[in-house]
Amino acid sequence: MPKKYEGLLDTGPMENISLHSHSRSKSWAPAHSSRFSFDIVRPRFLTRRSPSGNTKPVRRTAWLDGLRGFAAFVVYWHHHQLWAHFKDDIYENGFGYEGKHYFATFPIVRNFFSGGHYAVSVFFVISGYVLSVKTLSQMQKGDTQGVGITVGSALFRRWFRLYLPVIAVTLLWVSQWHWTKVWTDFGTPEPTYRDEIWNWYIYFKNYSFVFLTGDIYAFPLRYHAHAWSIPVEFRGSIVIYTASSALARCTRNARLWCETGLIFYFLYVVDGWYGAMFMAGMLLSDLDLLAVAGQLPRVFTALQGFKELIFFHLFIVSLYLGGVPAFDTSGEALAKSPGWVWLSRLRPQAVFDPKWFYLFWAAVLLVASVPRLPWLKQLFEGRFCQYLARISFALYLVHGPIIWLLGDRLYAATGFSRDIHKEKLPEWVDRFPLSHSGPMGLELAFLAPHVILLPVTLYAAEIVTKLFDEPSVKFSNWLYNKTLAPAPQIKA
Numbered sequence: 001m002p003k004k005y006e007g008l009l010d011t012g013p014m015e016n017i018s019l020h021s022h023s024r025s026k027s028w029a030p031a032h033s034s035r036f037s038f039d040i041v042r043p044r045f046l047t048r049r050s051p052s053g054n055t056k057p058v059r060r061t062a063w064l065d066g067l068r069g070f071a072a073f074v075v076y077w078h079h080h081q082l083w084a085h086f087k088d089d090i091y092e093n094g095f096g097y098e099g100k101h102y103f104a105t106f107p108i109v110r111n112f113f114s115g116g117h118y119a120v121s122v123f124f125v126i127s128g129y130v131l132s133v134k135t136l137s138q139m140q141k142g143d144t145q146g147v148g149i150t151v152g153s154a155l156f157r158r159w160f161r162l163y164l165p166v167i168a169v170t171l172l173w174v175s176q177w178h179w180t181k182v183w184t185d186f187g188t189p190e191p192t193y194r195d196e197i198w199n200w201y202i203y204f205k206n207y208s209f210v211f212l213t214g215d216i217y218a219f220p221l222r223y224h225a226h227a228w229s230i231p232v233e234f235r236g237s238i239v240i241y242t243a244s245s246a247l248a249r250c251t252r253n254a255r256l257w258c259e260t261g262l263i264f265y266f267l268y269v270v271d272g273w274y275g276a277m278f279m280a281g282m283l284l285s286d287l288d289l290l291a292v293a294g295q296l297p298r299v300f301t302a303l304q305g306f307k308e309l310i311f312f313h314l315f316i317v318s319l320y321l322g323g324v325p326a327f328d329t330s331g332e333a334l335a336k337s338p339g340w341v342w343l344s345r346l347r348p349q350a351v352f353d354p355k356w357f358y359l360f361w362a363a364v365l366l367v368a369s370v371p372r373l374p375w376l377k378q379l380f381e382g383r384f385c386q387y388l389a390r391i392s393f394a395l396y397l398v399h400g401p402i403i404w405l406l407g408d409r410l411y412a413a414t415g416f417s418r419d420i421h422k423e424k425l426p427e428w429v430d431r432f433p434l435s436h437s438g439p440m441g442l443e444l445a446f447l448a449p450h451v452i453l454l455p456v457t458l459y460a461a462e463i464v465t466k467l468f469d470e471p472s473v474k475f476s477n478w479l480y481n482k483t484l485a486p487a488p489q490i491k492a
Contacts, residue, residue, distance in 0.1 A: 043459050044387070060292075063370055066380030068126050069388025071119035076399045076457065078116030079226070083403050084411045084446050086418065092327035094337030103439040107339060108316075110323040113441045117355060118322035120229055121363035124274055127233060128240055128281020129367065135244040136286050139255065140293065147248040151241045156483070157476035158237050162230055163208050164472040169397045169464060170223045174200055176405075183424045186404040187222060210234055226400045236278035243282060252290070253297065259283040268348045273356035280364045288371070311372040318365035324358040394464035395457065402457050410449035 081104075082088055091114040095105040104113040111118055131154070138146040174196050176182065177189035190196040200223060206212055207219035212231065220228040243262060247255045262279045266272035290296045303310065325337050331354040335344040343358070351357045370376050379385065388395065412421045413431040421429050434445040 041463075043455075044462055061371075062386065063377045063380040064126060064129065064367075065389035066382065066385030067122065067367070067370055069385050069390070069392045070380060071122045071126075072392035072395045073388050074112070074119040075116045075226070075396060077112070078114050078119070079399065079403060080407065080450070080453070081113050081441050081446075083407060084416045085440065087440075089327055090440070092325060093333060094323075094325040094340055096338040097325065097333065097336065104441040107323055108319045111319060114326075115322060117324075117326050117359055118362055121277060121322075121356070121359040122366060123229070124233070124236055124277035125281040125284070125363045125367045127236060128278035129285040130281075131237055131240040131278075132244055132282040133285050133289070135248070136282070136289055139244075139248055139250075140252070140289060140295070144248045147244060151244050153480060155238075155241050156480045158234065158241075159208070160476035160479065161472055162234055162237075164475065165393060165397060165464065165468045166224070166227055166230055167204070168468040169401070170200065170204070170227070173401050174223060182405065184404040185408055185418075185420055185424070186225070186400075207231060210238060224397070224400060226396065232274050236274050239275045239278050240282055243279065252295065256283070256286060256297070259286060267351070267357065267360060269350055271350050271352050273351060273353075273360055276360055277363060280360070281367065284364070284368055307372055308374075311369040314365045315369040315373060315376070318362045318369060321358045321362035322366070324355045324362070326355040329353045329355075391458070391461040391465045391469075394461040394469050398460045398464050399457050402453065402460060406456065407449065407453055410452060411446070414445040414448055416445060 082091060085091070090100060090102060091104060091110075093100070093105065095101060095107060095110070097105075104110060134150050135147045138144075138150065174189070175193075177184075177187075178193040178196060190199050203219040203222050206214060207216070207227075208231070210231070216231055217228050220226070243259070247258055250258060259279055259282055263276045263283065266275035266279060287296065287300065291300075321343075325334055325340060327333060329352070331344060331347060334340050334347075334354055337344075344354070347354045347357050370380060408421075409425060409428045411417075412425055412428045414434045415430055415436055417429045434443075434448055436443045436445050438444070
């Protein structure tokens with residue numbers, strides 16, 4: 001069975017996504033255990049050849065995979081910057097705020113130091129794009145019955161696809177607390193392993209409930225700080241599946257207007273910024289498919305000759321908005337930040353945390369611009385970004401535990417120590433002191449640990465991809481096929 005490509009965290013081709021198979025005999029387990037075992041331990045990022053033997057992307061939307069992978073790397077870099085420097089009030093405030101001027105906070109440049117929020121917003125827009133690409137293709141062909149089959153299959157498999165890797169990684173994390181007794185400055189273990197597992201279950205069952213009305217951050221704060229986005233991804237997926245079903249029989253123009261109306265509703269009427277991001281991805285996907293078929297409304301083709309010029313400027317706007325100050329959720333600091341005084345007045349009343357409003361526009365403009373700027377599209381179609389795309393979900397999940405377990409010690413050793421280190425890790429403090437001169441975020445003492453941290457993180461991401469991420473796709477497909485009724489027999 002071909003892989004299903006279903007969103008931010010999935011890998012595989014976006015083109016030629018087939019409907020579910022009615023075969024009930026295929027297993028989701030690896031076929032050749034010895035070869036599978038060797039493949040697990042072989043680090044692919046050290047090989048000179050791509051797995052397929054072809055370094056040229058052949059798919060129309062390979063750039064989208066690469067953008068997702070690069071965004072995952074930006075999240076990795078953002079969290080390392082904050083952890084080592086523990087200066088959120090500097091990194092996530094604007095350049096010149098309260099008289100503080102740092103190169104790492106300069107407009108546009110800041111995206112490469114603290115662009116994690118920007119990257120997550122891009123994740124959500126990409127998810128809306130790819131989750132809807134199959135159903136939109138069917139709608140445009142008039143295959144309304146196929147839309148129902150596709151949505152039913154995707155909705156059945158979505159929970160397993162998102163949460164099985166999270167279950168595996170968080171259980172491994174809490175287990176090492178009790179198995180190794182190694183101290184980390186993230187969370188405090190329960191007295192016994194049995195208590196830990198029960199506590200994990202209590203937190204996880206609420207965290208994984210799509211209609212949770214309580215604290216969505218309770219499980220992440222306890223077991224994996226970066227996993228807060230997974231329930232948001234699940235909710236956004238439900239938005240896309242619901243919209244796909246509701247709009248399946250609409251005309252082209254009615255469908256486009258409804259998608260636009262839903263974006264407006266989520267962004268300006270209610271505090272549903274993530275729904276707006278997913279729906280914007282769906283709208284972009286719809287427009288791109290219409291463009292391929294030569295069916296775009298005339299308003300989108302009027303300025304065809306100026307396309308690259310227009311989208312270059314929209315790309316610059318995206319980079320600027322992507323660096324929105326994010327430290328203060330009240331919006332007061334935003335109104336006092338140089339370069340954001342007037343922009344802060346555009347914030348809708350409905351948005352509680354102002355950064356998501358600006359990040360919505362930043363992410364949408366970025367995803368819209370990349371395929372229309374050849375030089376930028378080529379960057380994301382490159383081998384490194386395509387490699388990151390394959391391990392993006394696992395990279396997102398493993399980089400945090402590696403920071404807390406290994407990175408914390410290496411940073412303490414090179415001079416980024418805190419008071420807690422002197423108490424808990426005195427043998428690591430200033431063990432290999434290095435220079436702290438230069439711009440914040442580019443010090444030798446910060447960069448040197450990544451000679452170890454980056455390959456370890458990439459290798460761990462590959463292992464998690466092979467052991468948990470890719471099998472979760474196969475398992476969800478296998479389980480869905482197991483539930484299907486046999487195809488009706490046609491009498492001759």
